Amino acid sequence: MINLSILGSTGSIGTQTLELVDYYKDNINVVAITGNNNIDLLEKQIIKYKPKICAVMNKEKYEILKNRISSKTKLRYGLEGLKEAASYPEADIVLTAVSGMIGLEPTIEAIKSKKKIALANKETLVTGGSIIKKLIDEYNVDLLPVDSEHSAIFQCLQGNRPKDIKKIILTASGGPFFGKDYDFLKNVTVDEALKHPNWSMGKKITVDSSTLMNKGLEMIEACWLFDISYKDIDIVVHPESIVHSAVEFKDSSVIAQMGLPDMKLPIQYALFYPDRKENNLESLNLFKIKQLNFHKPDMNTFKCLNLAYKAISIGGTMPTVLNAANEIAVAKFLNKEIKFLNIADYIEKLMEQHSPFEVNSLEDILYVKKWTEKKFTELI
Numbered sequence: 001m002i003n004l005s006i007l008g009s010t011g012s013i014g015t016q017t018l019e020l021v022d023y024y025k026d027n028i029n030v031v032a033i034t035g036n037n038n039i040d041l042l043e044k045q046i047i048k049y050k051p052k053i054c055a056v057m058n059k060e061k062y063e064i065l066k067n068r069i070s071s072k073t074k075l076r077y078g079l080e081g082l083k084e085a086a087s088y089p090e091a092d093i094v095l096t097a098v099s100g101m102i103g104l105e106p107t108i109e110a111i112k113s114k115k116k117i118a119l120a121n122k123e124t125l126v127t128g129g130s131i132i133k134k135l136i137d138e139y140n141v142d143l144l145p146v147d148s149e150h151s152a153i154f155q156c157l158q159g160n161r162p163k164d165i166k167k168i169i170l171t172a173s174g175g176p177f178f179g180k181d182y183d184f185l186k187n188v189t190v191d192e193a194l195k196h197p198n199w200s201m202g203k204k205i206t207v208d209s210s211t212l213m214n215k216g217l218e219m220i221e222a223c224w225l226f227d228i229s230y231k232d233i234d235i236v237v238h239p240e241s242i243v244h245s246a247v248e249f250k251d252s253s254v255i256a257q258m259g260l261p262d263m264k265l266p267i268q269y270a271l272f273y274p275d276r277k278e279n280n281l282e283s284l285n286l287f288k289i290k291q292l293n294f295h296k297p298d299m300n301t302f303k304c305l306n307l308a309y310k311a312i313s314i315g316g317t318m319p320t321v322l323n324a325a326n327e328i329a330v331a332k333f334l335n336k337e338i339k340f341l342n343i344a345d346y347i348e349k350l351m352e353q354h355s356p357f358e359v360n361s362l363e364d365i366l367y368v369k370k371w372t373e374k375k376f377t378e379l380i
């Protein structure tokens, strides 16, 4: 029986994880859940899954929920609450599926409590990769990728040695604006950016997919997860999202992982690793698919991807600036305060203003996050 803590249980990854809990009810027990604003759903989840603890980030929402529930579930709030859910003694695995770099500190807490980590929250590795890697070694815990591409790479590496990797082929759907030019992108709307062709996800990552920042963040995530240089990662646009990524080995053999796009597969692979469990997911029918296509990403039009390469090549605190600026810019785009193309413009300006330094502690990252927020306000 897995005792599971889900950080971000009200989100897209969180709710799909709970669907898996329903399916494998004899194998998974939910001990902790967390949310931010969606207390209606948290209330339902508390009633259904009876977790030992539930943390609500938003304090006002926490107060409302507190007055509504009468169960034995401990209710906590704020970042401290999230950390408590992440380090809850009875949890074996912590699935980190909050959106944004707010996931970093609870993940650190989970590692220090020797939990197995199923990592969906890519912003954690983009900003805190160096610290997380050190802690993973120090506390000797498993870090299992949930992001579909990284799960694919991890699956391709089974039975192989990381030292035999020649390169990683990281696939990208291309998002809703694949093939569009700069002029087209000038006036795209929030609704258009939120129409992802293949995946149904939270709003922030969906916008990131439309700017290709998501692939940039994933490229950085892959560097940390697989100890590989960004120079050895090829990004390939594959609009069908069937090949979830591939690894080329020294002998030029390429192993890819395929399947219909459904996040439940990488989630369950991380939870049950190394077991492969039967499920009710649809099988891949290659006769129905017929064709798989592959294209070079357009890094001039989709500047965010270029900026991500720039950030990782500079290293140190620069990826944190990239990520923090992106989080603010995407929130402002979703709020209709800035235009689609401004997202990259603001990130670029902040990266130009930043003097990067080596990341030695969590404090360094939090300092740079604050710096980015302050500078962003000054820019706007």
Ligand code: NDP
Pocket: 007, 008, 009, 010, 011, 012, 013, 014, 034, 035, 036, 037, 038, 039, 057, 096, 097, 098, 099, 100, 102, 120, 121, 122, 123, 146, 147, 148, 199, 200, 201, 202, 203, 204, 205, 263
């Ligand atoms: P969603 O927006 O659907 O869900 C985010 C979750 O985090 C919700 O539970 C939300 O709470 C909570 N949350 C949001 N902001 C905060 C905050 N400031 N403090 C605490 N909790 C917060 O996102 P997704 O599920 O799509 O994505 C989650 C993570 O997984 C992201 O890092 C994303 O990049 C990654 N990922 C997602 C994939 C997907 O298919 N969705 C695929 C691969 C990776 P509430 O709803 O209560 O406000």
Ligand code: MG
Pocket: 147, 148, 149, 218
């Ligand atoms: Mg992904």
